[in-house]
Amino acid sequence: MLNIFSSDKELLAQLEQVLGFTPKRVAFYKLALMHRSRPEEATDSNERLEFLGDAFLGAIIAEYLFKKYPYEDEGYLTELRSKIVRRETMNNVALRMGLNKLVVYNTNDRSLSRSHIFGNALEALIGAVYLDRGLEVTRKFIINQLVRPYVDLDTMESTDTNFKNQLLSWAQKNNHTLSFDTLDEKIENTRKLFTVGITVNGEMIASGTGYNKKDAGQVAAKNALEKLGPIGER
Amino acid sequence: MLNIFSSDKELLAQLEQVLGFTPKRVAFYKLALMHRSRPEEATDSNERLEFLGDAFLGAIIAEYLFKKYPYEDEGYLTELRSKIVRRETMNNVALRMGLNKLVVYNTNDRSLSRSHIFGNALEALIGAVYLDRGLEVTRKFIINQLVRPYVDLDTMESTDTNFKNQLLSWAQKNNHTLSFDTLDEKIENTRKLFTVGITVNGEMIASGTGYNKKDAGQVAAKNALEKLGPIGER
Structure with missing residues (x-):
């Protein structure tokens, strides 16, 4: 991996704060934070990790809702899940987590900071957590660092759909x-x-x-x- | 659970053959095989388990493709995954696994056997495996019992999209x-x-x-x- 971040030590400290645990293989996380508009020197981007992370986000949220709402039908669960995992929600969560300060992207392209690249990087980060630490840690990361602090389920349940x-x-x-x-x-x-x-x-x-x-x-x-x-x- | 199956012992033997392992909590699997057109006596159906199973099917296939195709981009992975998990593929796999002999549904309603209820039951079965045995066993079940025997990835890669x-x-x-x-x-x-x-x-x-x-x-x-x-x- 390239040393795009000012120092690995600094990145590690920032990652620990966002993740709630110490990452083992930092290379995965560096890649997760690399938008395809990255500096010329970088050779890879976070899109494959985003694909993986998006899939596990969907599964873990499905399990969470399945267990939290034992008497709601699948239609209810499907709708609530889609509200949580949709682009706008994830991008908002990513901004509140401060991922905009960690994602490496072309800051000259002003349209990027108004798009969903931070939410996408959050999904890529989930992919990195899964590869680095497995399902249990990924579930804890999603529930404790994303859902509980930043997703208001009660409001989501009642808004729009009623x-x-x-x-x-x-x-x-x-x-x-x-x-x-x-x-x-x-x-x-x-x-x-x-x-x-x-x-x-x-x-x-x-x-x-x-x-x-x-x-x-x-x-x-x-x-x-x-x-x-x-x-x-x- | 109701004793709708002729005997638990018989069901267990059939399940073992389909799953490739011995289930622990049979009640989950019975529910997974219960279509909502079930007999009057039954009180619940497999739709919530289908929601859960569908989510983990998507995640496990995502991980499988992510690792199998390290040089393909996320667009390629997304497309290949959607071909594997789509209704027609899953229903076809379910029929070839013989799930139509295990699913409990209203056989008087002839439209049902031509719909995707067996593929849906397969997804519910994946949900049951996950609840009963966790991610590792679910992954093995999906890859070894579904994908390897019944999904022709080479054909999928080349057909339609070219x-x-x-x-x-x-x-x-x-x-x-x-x-x-x-x-x-x-x-x-x-x-x-x-x-x-x-x-x-x-x-x-x-x-x-x-x-x-x-x-x-x-x-x-x-x-x-x-x-x-x-x-x-x-």
Whole structure:
């Protein structure tokens, strides 16, 4: 590896702070912090490690949610996981961890610091931790250094997805009469399938289907919100 | 767990054959084999385990490819992985493993046996193996019992993606004059970006961009093939 960092000792100290443990094979971590816009002298970038880290991030978050929410169905778990692992969340976490001070990239290219390169470097760092220390340490790193300090699960659970609440508060604010009505119940592949319609001031504006009334109502509310346009215009 | 299987002993013998090891906590595996169209008496289904198993399948295949192909870039690894883990591949593997004889589902619903429920059950089984025996055993199960016997990586590497070859052989068969031309080279985010155009009998039919000429040519060929329509119509 090239000695791009001012000194290995300094890097090691910074890494320890970010990781919460002492890395063994520092070369993996140096590579994880190397954006492809790196200085000319460098020959490799963190993209392969990002591929590996992204995969283990997904698996470890899946396990974490699977165990934390024993009574939620797979749809709920899938949605919550995608909120945690998505680019915006990971980039935000990376910035709060201070990874922008560690990633080696072309600082002359101003568009880079506004892109997701820090979140991508965080995924690459997860790949480095996995190769260096295995699954257990990687899980601890993700849960203790990323999720617990920087990911607000309670807010994630409630935001965005509660389309029904969003719609109700819009109706209340604008003095609209809103109603949710079950339009249809049928058996599909041995399961009951419900269709719920949403009426605003007597006019049906959207409907949705689901395996229970709650889900069907959520889908209908989501469709209604899409039809009504962005919150600002409502 | 309910005793839906004729006997636990029989199930255990069948599981051992599929898994390549002796399961410890059989309840996990029973649940993994329980489709939601299960008999009335059953109360739970394999969907949560499928969520977990799918995540670890993705991670373990990522690690396998990362180590098997040390010189391929992340785009290559991502594409190869998606071919392995996609529904059709997994369902095919599950059928060849004989999981259709083990999955508990509503056999009166004929549409089910033509859907991907066996591939989904295989993912759930991976989740069960992970919960029962941890990462190492899960990795061995996936690589030794699924990938090595049933996934032809060499064929996967070459098929579908070689759009350029597909296009060339189409042109040859139909006596068309085909040429690939570099239309543009520019610097974007410190990297060179190439645009390649494809001309058939003197008429440009498609173009594509990429960070090298080879990739740009592939993208252009893919676009050209999409424009030309399915192979049968060409």
